Amino acid sequence: MNNKLTLGIFGFGVVGQGLHDIIKTKNLNLAIKRFVIKHPEKKRTLPAELFTTDANAVLDDPEINTIVELIDDADAAFDIVSRALQSGKNVVSANKKMIATHLAELIALQHEHGTSLLYEGAVCGSIPIIRNLEEYYDNELLHAVTGIFNGSSNYILSKIFNENLPYATALRQAQDLGFAETDPTLDVGGFDPKFKLAIVASHAYGLYVSPEAILNIGIDKLSASDIQFAREKNFKIKLIPTAREINDTSVVLYVMPKLVSPENILYNVENEYNGVLVKAAFADEQFFYGKGAGGHPTGSAVLSDIAALRYGYRYEYKKHIDANGIAYSTDWELEVYLRYEDENLIERLGFTSISERYYAENYKYIIGKIKLDNILKNRAVIDQKGLFIAEIA
Numbered sequence: 001m002n003n004k005l006t007l008g009i010f011g012f013g014v015v016g017q018g019l020h021d022i023i024k025t026k027n028l029n030l031a032i033k034r035f036v037i038k039h040p041e042k043k044r045t046l047p048a049e050l051f052t053t054d055a056n057a058v059l060d061d062p063e064i065n066t067i068v069e070l071i072d073d074a075d076a077a078f079d080i081v082s083r084a085l086q087s088g089k090n091v092v093s094a095n096k097k098m099i100a101t102h103l104a105e106l107i108a109l110q111h112e113h114g115t116s117l118l119y120e121g122a123v124c125g126s127i128p129i130i131r132n133l134e135e136y137y138d139n140e141l142l143h144a145v146t147g148i149f150n151g152s153s154n155y156i157l158s159k160i161f162n163e164n165l166p167y168a169t170a171l172r173q174a175q176d177l178g179f180a181e182t183d184p185t186l187d188v189g190g191f192d193p194k195f196k197l198a199i200v201a202s203h204a205y206g207l208y209v210s211p212e213a214i215l216n217i218g219i220d221k222l223s224a225s226d227i228q229f230a231r232e233k234n235f236k237i238k239l240i241p242t243a244r245e246i247n248d249t250s251v252v253l254y255v256m257p258k259l260v261s262p263e264n265i266l267y268n269v270e271n272e273y274n275g276v277l278v279k280a281a282f283a284d285e286q287f288f289y290g291k292g293a294g295g296h297p298t299g300s301a302v303l304s305d306i307a308a309l310r311y312g313y314r315y316e317y318k319k320h321i322d323a324n325g326i327a328y329s330t331d332w333e334l335e336v337y338l339r340y341e342d343e344n345l346i347e348r349l350g351f352t353s354i355s356e357r358y359y360a361e362n363y364k365y366i367i368g369k370i371k372l373d374n375i376l377k378n379r380a381v382i383d384q385k386g387l388f389i390a391e392i393a
């Protein structure tokens with residue numbers, strides 16, 4: 001099958017424009033009929049008649065058979081994508097928050113209406129990890145999927161560690177370059193990599209886990225003391241989502257900064273680049289590397305999905321269907337570095353062992369083992385100013 005696709009694209013921001021730049025360089029069997037945008041007063045680089053603020057003009061247009069959803073509003077995106085799937089249109093989206101939050105409903109809609117929703121661009125920008133988890137690792141047991149899934153926080157950490165840039169300057173640059181979410185708390189607070197992790201967990205293990213149930217600790221509380229500590233021990237700090245099979249029936253999922261040594265392949269993943277490490281039972285360790293944010297890298301993944309729709313590609317969610325008996329668990333122990341202020345917190349967190357403690361007037365830290373459950377239970381306290389927690393390899 002090589003159907004002609006007529007596209008209605010929601011969003012003409014960083015990714016929408018990146019996609020358009022790529023499409024216009026190619027002679028593809030597809031046409032863009034309309035862009036739906038939010039602010040009609042904004043200056044555009046394309047003729048005005050290509051733009052509308054009326055979602056219905058596109059969703060109800062029988063000539064448009066494919067919707068590309070590239071907006072920065074997850075609630076509006078869910079409404080658009082659901083309506084499109086219900087009306088028989090296939091959809092490509094890059095909206096990880098929307099997909100992670102509504103995955104089960106979106107899968108049900110695809111089955112019910114015989115439509116397809118593809119979202120490679122939602123997870124690690126240009127890296128084709130979803131299709132690989134779905135197709136290539138179809139038969140192989142995966143022990144872990146981990147890595148760097150957020151370009152903005154990795155850009156910020158690279159600028160801090162390699163160029164001594166202040167955090168706020170590096171964040172501003174990540175925003176100016178179009179890497180950061182409209183609300184950058186999603187990036188630096190570890191929410192964005194958590195949404196991506198939830199999607200990965202679905203394709204790697206057949207798990208639906210609500211993002212709310214998954215621990216996300218970000219890099220927004222990082223201080224000069226933490227940076228100095230890392231440098232003295234020859235570590236870099238990276239923000240790492242982890243999906244790990246801990247026994248035959250349980251997988252743990254969490255997002256946390258990690259102190260990584262030069263031997264770790266992720267140590268040299270810099271700036272907006274992402275890296276996905278897959279540990280498989282027989283293939284052993286494999287590494288995917290590429291740009292995780294930006295209009296053109298993400299646009300290329302979106303275009304690959306659009307092209308795949310031409311030959312009727314859809315995710316089969318085989319690991320969900322096979323019901324392999326795997327469940328999400330938080331029963332796991334981590335070794336962490338914790339900078340803290342209040343001594344009472346240490347007791348409350350219930351460290352199972354402590355290997356190092358340091359006290360100075362303005363800087364206290366502890367290194368020890370702690371249960372993931374306990375971190376989750378005390379998430380509100382850990383999120384307070386004056387604390388920074390990172391996994392130590």
Ligand SMILES: NC(=O)C1=CN([C@@H]2O[C@H](COP(=O)(O)OP(=O)(O)OC[C@H]3O[C@@H](n4cnc5c(N)ncnc54)[C@H](OP(=O)(O)O)[C@@H]3O)[C@@H](O)[C@H]2O)C=CC1
Pocket residue numbers: 010011012013014015016036037038039040042070071072073076094095096121122125178179180181182292293294295298
């Ligand atoms: N930036 C990146 O590197 C990556 C982004 N993504 C995801 O892609 C999506 C888009 O991101 P990005 O391009 O950076 O965002 P931008 O903020 O650059 O662009 C958002 C676009 O959405 C439009 N928009 C917002 N709300 C609506 C609505 N209700 N109806 C129609 N249009 C609307 C805006 O319209 P207007 O132009 O009028 O303001 C704008 O064109 C997000 O889900 C993001 O998480 C995924 C991977 C990488």
Ligand SMILES: N[C@@H](CC=O)C(=O)O
Pocket residue numbers: 122124125149150151152153179180181187192292293294
């Ligand atoms: N804000 C995201 C964009 C891509 O998903 C990131 O920085 O990775």
